[in-house]
Amino acid sequence: MKSFTIVEINELLKGELVGTCDEQITGAEQLERATAQQITFIGSNKFAKLWEASKASVAIVDAKIKLEPGDNRALIRVKNADLAMATLLEALEPAPPVLEEDIHPTAVVHESVVLGKGCKIGAGCYVGKNVVLGDGVVLYPNVSIFDDSKIGHHTVVWSGTVIRERSEIGNHCIFHINVSIGADGFGYRPSDDGRGLVKIPHIGNVIIGNYVEIGANSCVDRGKFSATIIGDGCKIDNLVQIAHNCILGRSCIMAGHSGLAGSVTLGDGVIIGGSASIKDHTTINSGAVIGAGSGVMGDVDAGKTVLGYPATDARDMLKQWVALKRLSKN
Amino acid sequence: MKSFTIVEINELLKGELVGTCDEQITGAEQLERATAQQITFIGSNKFAKLWEASKASVAIVDAKIKLEPGDNRALIRVKNADLAMATLLEALEPAPPVLEEDIHPTAVVHESVVLGKGCKIGAGCYVGKNVVLGDGVVLYPNVSIFDDSKIGHHTVVWSGTVIRERSEIGNHCIFHINVSIGADGFGYRPSDDGRGLVKIPHIGNVIIGNYVEIGANSCVDRGKFSATIIGDGCKIDNLVQIAHNCILGRSCIMAGHSGLAGSVTLGDGVIIGGSASIKDHTTINSGAVIGAGSGVMGDVDAGKTVLGYPATDARDMLKQWVALKRLSKN
Amino acid sequence: MKSFTIVEINELLKGELVGTCDEQITGAEQLERATAQQITFIGSNKFAKLWEASKASVAIVDAKIKLEPGDNRALIRVKNADLAMATLLEALEPAPPVLEEDIHPTAVVHESVVLGKGCKIGAGCYVGKNVVLGDGVVLYPNVSIFDDSKIGHHTVVWSGTVIRERSEIGNHCIFHINVSIGADGFGYRPSDDGRGLVKIPHIGNVIIGNYVEIGANSCVDRGKFSATIIGDGCKIDNLVQIAHNCILGRSCIMAGHSGLAGSVTLGDGVIIGGSASIKDHTTINSGAVIGAGSGVMGDVDAGKTVLGYPATDARDMLKQWVALKRLSKN
Numbered sequence: 001m002k003s004f005t006i007v008e009i010n011e012l013l014k015g016e017l018v019g020t021c022d023e024q025i026t027g028a029e030q031l032e033r034a035t036a037q038q039i040t041f042i043g044s045n046k047f048a049k050l051w052e053a054s055k056a057s058v059a060i061v062d063a064k065i066k067l068e069p070g071d072n073r074a075l076i077r078v079k080n081a082d083l084a085m086a087t088l089l090e091a092l093e094p095a096p097p098v099l100e101e102d103i104h105p106t107a108v109v110h111e112s113v114v115l116g117k118g119c120k121i122g123a124g125c126y127v128g129k130n131v132v133l134g135d136g137v138v139l140y141p142n143v144s145i146f147d148d149s150k151i152g153h154h155t156v157v158w159s160g161t162v163i164r165e166r167s168e169i170g171n172h173c174i175f176h177i178n179v180s181i182g183a184d185g186f187g188y189r190p191s192d193d194g195r196g197l198v199k200i201p202h203i204g205n206v207i208i209g210n211y212v213e214i215g216a217n218s219c220v221d222r223g224k225f226s227a228t229i230i231g232d233g234c235k236i237d238n239l240v241q242i243a244h245n246c247i248l249g250r251s252c253i254m255a256g257h258s259g260l261a262g263s264v265t266l267g268d269g270v271i272i273g274g275s276a277s278i279k280d281h282t283t284i285n286s287g288a289v290i291g292a293g294s295g296v297m298g299d300v301d302a303g304k305t306v307l308g309y310p311a312t313d314a315r316d317m318l319k320q321w322v323a324l325k326r327l328s329k330n
Numbered sequence: 331m332k333s334f335t336i337v338e339i340n341e342l343l344k345g346e347l348v349g350t351c352d353e354q355i356t357g358a359e360q361l362e363r364a365t366a367q368q369i370t371f372i373g374s375n376k377f378a379k380l381w382e383a384s385k386a387s388v389a390i391v392d393a394k395i396k397l398e399p400g401d402n403r404a405l406i407r408v409k410n411a412d413l414a415m416a417t418l419l420e421a422l423e424p425a426p427p428v429l430e431e432d433i434h435p436t437a438v439v440h441e442s443v444v445l446g447k448g449c450k451i452g453a454g455c456y457v458g459k460n461v462v463l464g465d466g467v468v469l470y471p472n473v474s475i476f477d478d479s480k481i482g483h484h485t486v487v488w489s490g491t492v493i494r495e496r497s498e499i500g501n502h503c504i505f506h507i508n509v510s511i512g513a514d515g516f517g518y519r520p521s522d523d524g525r526g527l528v529k530i531p532h533i534g535n536v537i538i539g540n541y542v543e544i545g546a547n548s549c550v551d552r553g554k555f556s557a558t559i560i561g562d563g564c565k566i567d568n569l570v571q572i573a574h575n576c577i578l579g580r581s582c583i584m585a586g587h588s589g590l591a592g593s594v595t596l597g598d599g600v601i602i603g604g605s606a607s608i609k610d611h612t613t614i615n616s617g618a619v620i621g622a623g624s625g626v627m628g629d630v631d632a633g634k635t636v637l638g639y640p641a642t643d644a645r646d647m648l649k650q651w652v653a654l655k656r657l658s659k660n
Numbered sequence: 661m662k663s664f665t666i667v668e669i670n671e672l673l674k675g676e677l678v679g680t681c682d683e684q685i686t687g688a689e690q691l692e693r694a695t696a697q698q699i700t701f702i703g704s705n706k707f708a709k710l711w712e713a714s715k716a717s718v719a720i721v722d723a724k725i726k727l728e729p730g731d732n733r734a735l736i737r738v739k740n741a742d743l744a745m746a747t748l749l750e751a752l753e754p755a756p757p758v759l760e761e762d763i764h765p766t767a768v769v770h771e772s773v774v775l776g777k778g779c780k781i782g783a784g785c786y787v788g789k790n791v792v793l794g795d796g797v798v799l800y801p802n803v804s805i806f807d808d809s810k811i812g813h814h815t816v817v818w819s820g821t822v823i824r825e826r827s828e829i830g831n832h833c834i835f836h837i838n839v840s841i842g843a844d845g846f847g848y849r850p851s852d853d854g855r856g857l858v859k860i861p862h863i864g865n866v867i868i869g870n871y872v873e874i875g876a877n878s879c880v881d882r883g884k885f886s887a888t889i890i891g892d893g894c895k896i897d898n899l900v901q902i903a904h905n906c907i908l909g910r911s912c913i914m915a916g917h918s919g920l921a922g923s924v925t926l927g928d929g930v931i932i933g934g935s936a937s938i939k940d941h942t943t944i945n946s947g948a949v950i951g952a953g954s955g956v957m958g959d960v961d962a963g964k965t966v967l968g969y970p971a972t973d974a975r976d977m978l979k980q981w982v983a984l985k986r987l988s989k990n
Contacts, residue, residue, distance in 0.1 A: 009793045018902060030751035055871060059932065106766065106784075108764065108766060108784070108801070124784050124802065126782065126784060126801035126802060126819070128757055129757070131760075131896045142784070142802055142822065144800070144801050144802050144819035146757045146800075147757045147758075158778070160820055160838065162802075162818065162820045162837040162838060164818075164837070165756075165757050166754075178820065178838050178877070180820070180836070180837035180838050180898070181875055183818070183836040183837050183875065183876040184834075184836065186875060186895070186897040186898070186915065186916070188895055188913075189742070189743060189746050195895055195911075196871070196892075196910075196911050197895055197911055197913070198746075199834075199873065199895075200746045200749060201746075201749040201750055201752075201753040202748055202749075203687075203688065203752055203753050203754060217838070217877050217899075218877075219837075219875070219876040219877055219898040219899060219916075221876070221898065223703075224749065225687070225688035225689060225690070225745075225749060225752075226688070226689050226690040226693060227693075239877075239899060241897075241898050241899050241916040241917055241934075243897075243898075243916060257917065259899070259916050259917050259934060261915070261916070261934055261952075272797035275932055275935075277917065277935040277952060277953055279952065295935070295952065295953035308749040308954050309968075309969065310981060312985075315984075316988065319988040319989075320984050320987075320988040323984065323987045323988040323990075324984055324987070324988075327987060
C-alpha cells in the first residue's frame with residue numbers, strides 16, 4: 001500500500017499547507033467516511049461545514065474556502081481543487097491486478113500470434129491466427145481476440161471483451177469489461193420474394209486510434225465495407241452504441257447510453273451527453289455539444305450546443321420548454 | 331420434474347377449489363399454450379373467455395371473476411391472483427443448472443482465495459488473489475472476479491459477469507449474465523497542453539448490500555475515490571448504467587435501460603422507470619418515482635412522482651402534453 | 661483472399677460496364693480511402709465529384725448519375741446501386757475465423773450433449789447437460805450454453821454470449837458478441853412484512869425462431885411462466901432489451917438501444933427505431949413503425965407510424981413540434 005506524509009502530499013500538489021499532522025496517508029475518502037489515514041476533499045462551501053465532524057486528518061481545499069484545520073489536522077489549499085485531486089489520485093492509485101504468468105497455461109494463443117515485449121495474457125483468453133500484440137499489452141482473463149487483429153503497445157483489455165477479426169487498435173487504449181468490438185453492422189435488404197429480410201455482409205473492420213478508452217458493455221460495429229473509425233483520445237462511456245461506418249475525430253466524449261446510428265461522422269472534440277442518440281448519416285462538427293437525452297436528427301454546426309428531442313439550439317430548446325410549461329398553466 | 335395434484339396446489343395457495351381433476355400438474359403456461367399437465371392463470375375478465383378453449387386442467391382465478399370449471403377441470407379461486415401465482419411459481423421452480431464439481435478443474439483460482447462451505451466454481455472461471463467467497467456462493471462458468479473482492483454468502487454469479495478488484499458484495503445477491511462491476515468511472519481532465527484529455531484514476535470501489543439483484547449486461551462503475559454503493563434489496567434490471575460514486579438506498583428499483591450519471595444519490599424505495607436518466611450530482615429522495623423515459627435534471631422530493639424530459643411533477647407533465655396536443659390542432 | 665476482374669464483377673451485378681481496367685479487385689472501400697485494387701460505390705451525385713480524385717479502379721454507379729470513368733478505370737452502371745453493393749459484398753466476403761478443431765480441448769461439453777454434424781465448439785466454451793446442437797452449429801470461444809437448451813442447424817454464436825437453460829433456438833440464427841439469452845425476468849412482489857421486495861421466480865424460457873439475428877450486448881429475458889418468443893427472421897440490433905414474456909412476430913426490426921418492457925406483443929414486420937421504448941403489456945400491430953427515440957405508452961394500430969414521447973401519430977407529433985417551436989418564438 002502506498003503511504004505519504006502530508007508534507008509529501010503538499011509538495012506533490014504545490015499547495016499551501018496549513019496546520020500539522022503526523023499521520024501517514026494511505027487513501028482518499030469523502031468527508032463523512034474518511035478515517036485518520038485518509039485525505040479528503042473540499043471543493044465548495046457546501047462541504048466545508050462537514051470538516052469539523054470528519055475523521056480525515058487532512059483535506060485538499062479550494063483556496064477560496066475559509067476554513068481552519070483544527071488540532072493535529074491539516075489543510076492543503078490549492079487553486080484548482082479538481083486538478084489537485086486528480087494529481088493526488090494518480091499518486092495514490094494502487095497497482096492494477098497482477099497476472100503472475102506472462103501467458104497463462106489455460107490461454108489459447110495461436111502459434112502465428114506475434115507478441116510484443118512484456119505482454120500478459122490471462123487465463124481463458126483466446127487469441128486467433130495472425131493477431132499482433134504490441135509491447136506491454138495486457139489481456140485480462142477471458143478476453144477473446146480474433147484473427148488478423150492488431151493491438152497497439154500498452155493497450156489493456158479487461159475481461160469479457162471480444163475483439164473481432166481484422167480490428168486495428170492503437171497504443172495505450174483501455175477496453176473495459178464486456179466490450180464488443182467489430183460485430184457485424186445492422187444492415188438488411190428485403191428478400192427477392194419480398195417476404196423477409198436478407199443480411200448484408202459487413203466486410204469492413206474497426207480502426208481505433210491511440211489513447212482511446214471504451215467503457216463496459218459498449219459496442220463498436222465493423223463497417224459494411226471500409227471501416228468504423230475512432231480517433232485518438234476519444235473517451236467512450238458504458239453501454240454506448242457506435243454503429244457501422246461511424247467516424248469519430250479526435251478526443252470526442254460519449255457519455256453512458258448514448259448512441260450513434262450508422263455512418264454518423266463526429267468532428268474533433270465533440271461531446272455527446274448521456275442517453276443522447278444521433279440519426280444515421282448525420283455530421284456533428286468539431287466542438288459541438290449534444291445535451292443529455294437529446295435525439296439529434298440533422299447535422300450540427302461546429303461549436304454549437306444542441307438539446308432536446310428533436311434536438312435544436314440549446315437556448316431555443318430551453319425557451320420551448322419554458323413556453324410549454326407556461327402554456328400548460330393557462 | 332416437480333409434480334402436484336390440484337388439491338396440493340389449492341392447499342399451498344389457500345384458495346377455494348371448484349371442480350375436480352385428476353391430472354398431475356408439472357408446469358404453468360398461459361391459456362392458449364397450456365397442456366393438460368399445466369396450470370394457467372386468469373387475472374381479469376379479458377382472459378376468462380379463453381378458458382373454455384384452453385387445454386389447461388386447472389386455473390388460478392381471481393375471486394371476482396365469474397367462471398365455471400367444466401368437466402374434469404378445476405378452478406382455484408383466490409383473493410390475490412398475482413400473489414398466488416408468485417407462490418405457485420416458487421413451488422414449481424425447477425432446480426437451477428447443477429455444477430457437478432465443486433471447483434471445476436478448468437477454473438483458475440488463486441491459492442490465496444478463501445472459500446466458504448459449499449461454494450461452486452464453474453468451468454473457465456477466474457478468481458484472483460485474496461478473494462473471499464462466502465458459504466454457498468455459486469460462480470457459473472466463465473465468471474471473472476479480481477483481487478481482494480469479497481462475495482457474501484449464497485450469492486449467485488452468472489456467466490460472463492466480471493467483478494473488478496476490491497469490490498464488496500453482500501449475501502444472497504444475484505448477478506445475471508454479462509454484468510460489469512467495478513470498471514473505472516468516466517472521468518477525464520484536459521491535458522496540460524490543452525490538446526486532449528487525461529484519465530483521472532478511479533481508486534475507489536463498489537460496495538453492494540444484501541439481496542441485491544443486477545440484470546444482464548448492466549454496469550456499476552467504481553468510485554473515483556470512496557465507493558459506489560448499492561443498498562440492501564435493490565433490484566436492477568438489464569442494461570442499466572450506475573456511474574461512479576452513486577449511492578442507492580434500500581430497495582430501489584431501476585428498470586431496463588435506465589441510468590444514473592456520476593454521484594447521483596437515491597433514497598430508499600426509489601423507483602426509476604425504463605430508459606429514464608438522472609443527471610450527475612442530483613438526489614432523488616426516498617419513495618420518489620421517476621416515470622419511464624424521463625430525463626431528470628434536478629433533485630426530486632421524497633414521495634414525488636416526476637415524468638418527462640425534462641422531468642417535472644407528473645401531473646404537470648401530463649398537462650403539458652395535453653396542452654401541446656391541443657395547441658397543435660389549433 | 662478473393663479476387664475478381666471487373667468483367668467478372670459486372671457479370672455478377674448484371675450492370676453496364678463503361679471503360680476498361682485490368683486490375684484485380686480484392687476489396688471494397690469508400691471513395692477517399694480506396695486503392696487501385698478496390699471497388700467503390702457512388703450512390704448519389706453528392707459523391708460523384710469525388711470519383712476523379714479517388715484511387716479506386718472501378719465504381720458501382722447508380723444509372724442515373726452522369727459520370728465518365730477516365731483512363732484505365734471503369735464504371736459499372738446499375739439500376740439499384742444498394743442491391744448491387746449487397747450482392748458484391750456477398751461475393752467479396754472473407755471467410756469467417758476458422759476454428760481449427762471441432763471441439764477444442766479446453767471446451768467443457770457435458771457427456772449428455774447431442775452434437776449435429778460439423779459442429780464447432782471453440783476454446784473455453786461451456787455446454788451443459790442435455791444440450792442439443794444442430795448440424796453446422798458454431799460456438800466461438802468463451803460461449804456458455806446451459807442445460808436442456810436446443811440450438812438449431814447452422815446457428816452461429818459469437819464469444820461472450822450466454823444462453824441460459826431450456827432455451828429453444830432455431831436454425832440459421834446469429835448471436836453476436838456478449839448477448840444474454842434467458843436471464844430471469846424483472847419481477848418482484850412486496851415482502852409479507854412490507855419492508856422489501858421478494859423475487860418472483862421466472863420458470864419460463866426463451867423460444868427463438870429461424871434466421872433471427874441478435875446484436876452485441878443485447879438481452880432477451882426468460883418468461884415468468886410460458887415463454888418469451890421471437891419469430892422467424894427478426895433482426896435485433898445492439899444493446900436492445902427484450903423483457904420477459906414479450907412475443908415478436910416474423911421479421912421485426914429493433915434498432916440499437918430500443919427496448920420492450922414485459923409482455924409486449926409485436927405483430928409481423930414491426931420496425932422499432934433506435935432508443936425507442938415500449939411500455940409493458942402493449943401491442944404493436946403488424947407493419948407498425950415506431951420512430952427513433954419514441955416512448956410508446958399504448959397499443960399501436962397495424963401499419964401506423966408513431967413518433968415522440970409520448971408517442972403519437974407521426975404527422976401529429978411533427979405538428980406538435982412545429983407548434984411548440986412557433987409558440988416559443990412568440
